[in-house]
Amino acid sequence: xxxxxxxxxxxxxxxxxxxxxxxxxxxxxxxxxxxxxxxxxxxxxxxxxxxxxxxxxxxxxxxxxxxxxxxxxxxxxxxxxxxxxxxxxxxxxxxxxxxxxxxxxxxxxxxxxxxxxxxxxxxxxxxxxxxxxxxxxxxxxxxxxxxxxxxxxxxxxxxxxxxxxxxxxxxxxxxxxxxxxxxxxxxxxxxxxxxxxxxxxxxxxxxxxxxxxxxxxxxxxxxxxxxxxxxxxxxxxxxxxxxxxxxxxxxxx
Numbered sequence: 514x515x516x517x518x519x520x521x522x523x524x525x526x527x528x529x530x531x532x533x534x535x536x537x538x539x540x541x542x543x544x545x546x547x548x549x550x551x552x553x554x555x556x557x558x559x560x561x562x563x564x565x566x567x568x569x570x571x572x573x574x575x576x577x578x579x580x581x582x583x584x585x586x587x588x589x590x591x592x593x594x595x596x597x598x599x600x601x602x603x604x605x606x607x608x609x610x611x612x613x614x615x616x617x618x619x620x621x622x623x624x625x626x627x628x629x630x631x632x633x634x635x636x637x638x639x640x641x642x643x644x645x646x647x648x649x650x651x652x653x654x655x656x657x658x659x660x661x662x663x664x665x666x667x668x669x670x671x672x673x674x675x676x677x678x679x680x681x682x683x684x685x686x687x688x689x690x691x692x693x694x695x696x697x698x699x700x701x702x703x704x705x706x707x708x709x710x711x712x713x714x715x716x717x718x719x720x721x722x723x724x725x726x727x728x729x730x731x732x733x734x735x736x737x738x739x740x741x742x743x744x745x746x747x748x749x750x751x752x753x754x755x756x757x758x759x760x761x762x763x764x765x766x
Contacts, residue, residue: 552630600629634661659695680699681696687744735751
């Protein structure tokens with residue numbers, strides 16, 4: 514079972530196999546390229562958006578048998594909701610369909626940077642599936658939102674009980690944050706204040722201070738609000754990416 518950071522690293526080491534026909538030796542060989550997914554991508558289906566344009570670029574296809582076999586995985590990646598293997602298939606399709614006419618590590622990386630990314634709930638949902646804590650289905654990976662993970666019944670209300678694999682769900686006051694919400698995974702936590710932060714968190718985020726956008730970083734817990742008096746669960750007020758004041762509930766999936 515991977516840790517959150519180990520699972521994140523799989524997106525940083527996507528493998529794309531390319532068949533090369535060597536005219537000199539008249540032998541076909543496989544060349545493997547490694548590329549990184551580092552971009553945040555939240556799907557927007559509105560006409561004329563960059564996100565819709567990217568989705569259409571990645572999923573453009575035909576009745577090609579290989580595409581038909583793998584189309585749902587490619588679409589999931591194009592929506593910013595994919596597992597590492599989904600992005601590898603999307604890149605293989607870009608090569609097969611000649612969207613990348615000259616295939617090198619650099620041209621593959623450029624294609625990823627231009628057209629592919631992942632959103633917060635896409636990363637968390639796929640992590641939970643990889644960790645054996647959630648069942649896979651196309652419906653689950655494509656349509657699970659950040660806010661849907663909030664459940665007062667599953668909340669961790671004692672900071673001493675926070676553990677690796679717990680989820681941080683963003684709150685707006687005492688209510689779960691929506692449109693958009695945000696979610697991340699705890700890698701580690703220590704109760705005391707430490708220089709640089711006391712909670713290591715893995716997430717995909719569009720935050721200005723996050724570089725790259727899929728990363729592990731340190732949060733500082735600035736305040737702990739106990740459950741009660743209108744708060745449906747313990748709420749941590751945290752400083753992240755240089756900005757104070759984010760409110761998160763801790764959920765054990």
